[in-house]
Amino acid sequence: MVNFNTAAGCFLASALFAMVVGKVSNALVDPHHLEKPAIAVSDAEPEAAGPAKPAELPPIAPMLAKANVDHGKQLYQKLCTTCHTDEKGGPNKIGPNLWGVVGRKKGSHPGFSYSSGVEAKGGEWTYEDLNHWLLKPSAFIKGTKMAFAGLPKEQERADLIGYLRTMNDNPPPLPDATEAPAAAPENKPQGQPEKK
Ligand code: HEC
Structure with a gap:
């Protein structure tokens, strides 16, 4: 009898132990406990965070007003002529002829033969749209055929757009730089006397 009870007790004890170990290790390892809240949070976010991104690029207008057109021409010849011509009546190559592209319907x-992305984008090529496009074509128009990584330097984009503007019978007026939102914060306000 004693032996039986001891044996039964041992059996119960180890069964309990096994259950406890099972629960604890489940709690430690089971990934489902983490998954649910993570999904709930990310479900709510895309709409709020999504559309804000493209607007973060500061307007090109202030730099365009001081663009170095000669430098823009050099950049154009180095980076664009493999695929584009820009003289009046020039042929299409891998990309379309760019004469008069500023102000032209996209x-x-x-x-x-354009990609459906470019055809569907709508509107004309404004200076600001060209700024977004040249920063990273594939980000501005999804699925574009223009295999060009982009120009990360704002000054280079301004010079290049300043040059493209000259390849035009009737370029749109330069955007008014003073109407643009305040320039970068490190720029000191001009025309204010220094305090002594
Ligand atoms: C590897 C070839 C290639 C290079 C390099 C290239 N492009 Fe393009 N570009 C294209 C193609 C292809 C298209 C048509 C895009 C489409 O339909 O998706 C295009 C379209 C464009 C458009 C839109 C034209 C329109 O009629 O709507 C502009 C503006 C443009 N390119 C400017 C430039 C500039 C400026 C450079 C130089 C920095 C450049 N591209 C470099 C191939 C190229």
């Missing part, structure tokens, strides 16, 4: 050059 995806509208005769005889060029």
Whole structure:
């Protein structure tokens, strides 16, 4: 009898122990406990965070007003002529002819077969749209055929757009730099006397 009770007690004790170990290790390892809240949080976010991104690029207007057109021409010849011509009546190459592209309707050059992304984008090529485009074409228009990584330097984009503006019979007026939101904070306000 004693032996049986001891044996039964041992059996119960180890069964309990096994259950406890099982629960504890479940709690430590089971990934489901973490998954649910993480999904709930990210479900709520995309709409709030998504559309804000593209607007973060500061306007090119202030730099465009001081663009170095000669430097822009050099950049154009180095980076764009593999795929584009820009003289009046020039042929399409891998990309469309760029004469008059500033102010031109997007995806509208005769005889060029654009991607559906560019055709569907809508509107004209404004200075600011060109700024977004040249920063990273694939980010501005999803699925574009223009295989160009982008120009991260704002000054280079301004010079290049300043040059493109000259390849035009009737370029749109330069955007008014003074109407643009305040320039970068490190710029000192001009025309204010220094305190002595
Ligand atoms: C590797 C070839 C390639 C290079 C390099 C390239 N482009 Fe393009 N570009 C294209 C193609 C292809 C398209 C048409 C895009 C589409 O339909 O998705 C295009 C379209 C464009 C458009 C839109 C034109 C329109 O009619 O809507 C502009 C503006 C443009 N490129 C400017 C430039 C500039 C400026 C450079 C130099 C910094 C450049 N591209 C470099 C291939 C290129």
